[in-house]
Amino acid sequence: MVTESYSDEKERELVKASIDGDKDAFGKIVRHYRKMVAATVKGMLGDSVFTEDIGQEVFIKLYYSLRDFRGDSKLSTYIQRIAVNMTLNELKKRKKVTSLFSQKGDDEIYEMDIPVTDAAERRDAEEIVNKALLALDPGFRIVVTMRLLQGYSTRETAEILEIPEGTVLSRLSRAQEQLRHILKKL
Amino acid sequence: MNRSEIKELIISSLEADADPQDFSSKLEREGVHYDFKNEFTDAVLDKILPAVLRINREIEFARYLFFAFRSIAISGIAAIILLLISIFLREGSISFDSFLGLRDNYDESIVCLLTGN
Numbered sequence: 001m002v003t004e005s006y007s008d009e010k011e012r013e014l015v016k017a018s019i020d021g022d023k024d025a026f027g028k029i030v031r032h033y034r035k036m037v038a039a040t041v042k043g044m045l046g047d048s049v050f051t052e053d054i055g056q057e058v059f060i061k062l063y064y065s066l067r068d069f070r071g072d073s074k075l076s077t078y079i080q081r082i083a084v085n086m087t088l089n090e091l092k093k094r095k096k097v098t099s100l101f102s103q104k105g106d107d108e109i110y111e112m113d114i115p116v117t118d119a120a121e122r123r124d125a126e127e128i129v130n131k132a133l134l135a136l137d138p139g140f141r142i143v144v145t146m147r148l149l150q151g152y153s154t155r156e157t158a159e160i161l162e163i164p165e166g167t168v169l170s171r172l173s174r175a176q177e178q179l180r181h182i183l184k185k186l
Numbered sequence: 187m188n189r190s191e192i193k194e195l196i197i198s199s200l201e202a203d204a205d206p207q208d209f210s211s212k213l214e215r216e217g218v219h220y221d222f223k224n225e226f227t228d229a230v231l232d233k234i235l236p237a238v239l240r241i242n243r244e245i246e247f248a249r250y251l252f253f254a255f256r257s258i259a260i261s262g263i264a265a266i267i268l269l270l271i272s273i274f275l276r277e278g279s280i281s282f283d284s285f286l287g288l289r290d291n292y293d294e295s296i297v298c299l300l301t302g303n
Contacts, residue, residue: 021241023231030227038220047220052229055222059230063237125192125216132196148199149220151210169202176200183193 005076006032012071019066030059033076036150037083043145044087046134054090058083073159080150080160084142091138128186135182140175143168187216 006014017025037058041051061082069078129148133141146157154172158165187195199209270280277284 019241021238021245023235023238026234026238027227027231030230034226035219035221038222042220052222052226055226056230056233060233063234124189125187125213126218128189128192129196129213129218144200147206147209148196148213149210149218151207153206154202172200172202176197179197179200183196186189186193 005074008071011075015066015069015071015075018063026063029062029075033079034059036076037079039149040080040083040145041087042130043133043149044084044138044141045090046130050090054086058086061086077156077160080146081162084161088138088142128183131186132179132182136175136178140171140178143171144175144179147172192216 005011014025014029018029034055037055038051041055041058045051045054058079062079065082069075133144133148136144142161143157146152146160147154152160154165154168158168161168195209195212198204199206270285273284274280
């Protein structure tokens with residue numbers, strides 16, 4: 001499911017044109033990488049109405065930071081980093097909101113995630129994957145999303161998350177343990 | 187694939203020696219794929235439109251500035267060349283003093299002009 005990157009030359013061409021105000025060039029980048037960003041955002045946050053907005057914010061942030069893109073890494077890696085950071089920030093915000101409401105002692109905790117919609121109509125595989133991912137700790141969820149949904153290797157995941165490969169492997173191993181328990185209940 | 191096979195696939199995909207692309211492709215074949223709504227790209231482009239317009243205005247301004255500078259520079263160089271030609275025709279040679287309008291002889295007309303006598 002890994003979105004193929006553009007060739008270096010094509011990538012530079014599109015980035016330069018986008019910086020120079022070519023809307024169509026940036027449109028090509030969005031169309032090419034939208035599924036990759038959708039997998040990261042929806043894998044991490046669940047399939048809710050808010051994920052569309054966060055996906056849009058990822059590309060808007062990308063547009064404004066294109067001048068800072070030096071080409072040291074691939075554009076796909078750069079976009080993934082933005083998507084990961086934004087989803088982690090969103091998770092932090094949600095955690096704050098949830099704890100705020102629970103401190104007030106409300107019976108009904110504010111829940112921003114709309115549960116997987118129309119589960120009955122969805123295919124089993126998608127339902128299982130979504131439910132399992134959402135039940136995981138966010139720290140594990142991100143490495144599982146990178147591997148399971150995006151098909152990234154350990155090295156690629158480490159590069160995107162800017163953590164050592166050993167950390168990725170240990171998180172995968174612990175996520176696997178957690179998933180065994182989660183999947184038994186599903 | 188039935189539910190238990192899918193669960194097993196998820197678990198085994200996290201093994202250190204697993205081929206991640208193989209597992210993600212299998213999941214995709216089982217209908218696990220993600221995308222945004224159809225109008226997603228247009229919505230993003232609409233939101234960056236003000237920035238695009240601003241960049242285009244800046245580029246246009248820089249282009250006009252460059253043309254203006256080039257026109258002024260060409261006119262200036264042409265004027266200097268004409269001045270040098272006219273000096274050469276009048277004096278028979280070109281020196282720095284003659285270029286600045288300085289001569290060896292004492293020019294009374296300047297004194298008259300300055301003092302009024």
